[in-house]
Amino acid sequence: MVLALEADTTLGDLRLQLALEVADGECLAIAGPSGAGKTSVLRVVAGLLRPRQGRVCCGEETWLDTERGLSLAPDRRRLGYLFQSYALFPHLCAWRNVAYGMQDTPRALRRARAIEMLERFGMAAHADSRPATLSGGERQRVALARALARKPRALLLDEPLSALDARTRAHAGRRLGEVLRDSAVPTIMVTHDFEEAALLADRVAVMDAGRVVQTGTAAALAAGPASSFVADLTGAVVLHGNAREVGGGLTEVQLDGGGTLRSTHPGSGRVAATAHPWEISLEPPGYGAGGSARNRLPATVVSVTPVGNRVRVALRVPQPVAAELTASAVESLQLEPGTEVVAVFKATATRVVAV
């Protein structure tokens, strides 16, 4: 079974125009900034938004075909939709929320089935609680149990983790990953967070202003962004400048504001040079230029922020650059705002994309 979608429609100022296919058991993440039209894609699939032109097919079933004037009502498309705000019914307790979609289950069995679903998410103890008394993470679990309780033919997740605080998010992310691994249906997940997409999705479609600008695995997008927009979204460092070929298969980029970089990627004219923060190491000034790394940029430390087991160091070269190091490296370099360092990275880790 494949979920296939084509849509072309205008939403206010936005022209939504895209085609997507998601295979059984596959999770496709739609990543992009807010206002790109990500949620509208889910609403088209769910039948909550009718595009001017479009087709939605789920396996053998056609849910929407504007050419044939066919549009199934949302309640006749068997899918599980996790809303960004979770949209739990405030007047129903957790198990009644989960049982709401079980019209096919005999009434007498609904409570037991609902509690079984809640149990899967460790929420059986809260079966009789109203949503208002639950924490954000607990609400997310009830909402997920509710979306899966109907045995959906497709799963739609709208920013499934964004309403959670950082600590709950890691835990909820792992559990959602397990759900997606066990799931045999196509899933579309919307997120503005590339890391979330990389963590949970098999493929990522990057969306900007109503269009998909690049699709691929998260690793492929991070390694080969088709534009500075995609590079920026993947969390890569993006440096603007002018490129020219310098022979030996190398491209030299004269950075705006000063500094030069070399890259093994071809390019010329206005470009963005990108690298990942974990590909950038720091050295004290005058440490020696004997290494294999071709790119050495004098930089000033702006801030030092621990992120999990890593430390993110923001730098100015003078364009902003971020490097990720271990805590012990930060300590031995005695990094603090104002420290002068040299940012070092390889030409092979420096990608060049046209702007």
Next chain:
Amino acid sequence: MTARRLFPVALVASLGVALVFLTLPLLAIFLESSPADLLASLDDPGAFDALGLSLKTTGVALAVIVVLGTPAAWLLATRRFRGHALAVTLVELPLVVPPAVAGIGLLAAVGPQGLLGPALEEAGLELVFQTAGVVVALIFVASPFYVRQAQATFAALDPELLAASRTLGASEARTFARVVVPNALPGLVAGGALAWGRALGEFGATLVFAGSLSGVTQTAPLAIYERFSSDFTAALALSAVLVAASGAILLGVKLAMGPGALGGAGARG
């Protein structure tokens, strides 16, 4: 006193004046005459007929308003169509039409000589000088209070809840019954209380359209008016009962729906 201090004082003073002004006439009804005199005046069977008729007609009118007004308010709150603004304005029109004009209008529309008079007569339906006519007048003047409040309540519901219900396999009708009504209930009850209060006090339209026949169309306000020129104490007694009854229902609704139920338009959640 500085201007900074003056502002809160002015706020408190204005509320104080408003409260005294609004409660004094109601208190005066009970204080103007001795309780014994009030009780004695209530011996009048005509007064009880009027009160009973008021409760009966306002009850029927409220039922009709809720049954017809709720779906209409849902349509106005959730759909945008050509003439939407006009429809909303037409629904609100009776709010600003003077009650006597409403009575004249009803006579012109469904009175014996009115537009639909012959048709109604053929159907054997008589409204003028009939209890049914009182109900028609009450529905006309009171329904906008309910429909407006219901529409505002529906419009304030989280649209994601409705979307969630649809994606969980519920049709629009099922969504309405299972999600919309339970979550809108405090607002709907508030609208019903407002409409009921307006209907209970209705005077002008009823008098013009249905007349003031004791036991048939003479509701409590009409009975009070009839007594006030001849027997002021009897008018006071009936007024006292009406104030007590409407106060009790207002309080009952507030207690039943919890705090904030009657907090005004769209006061939910």
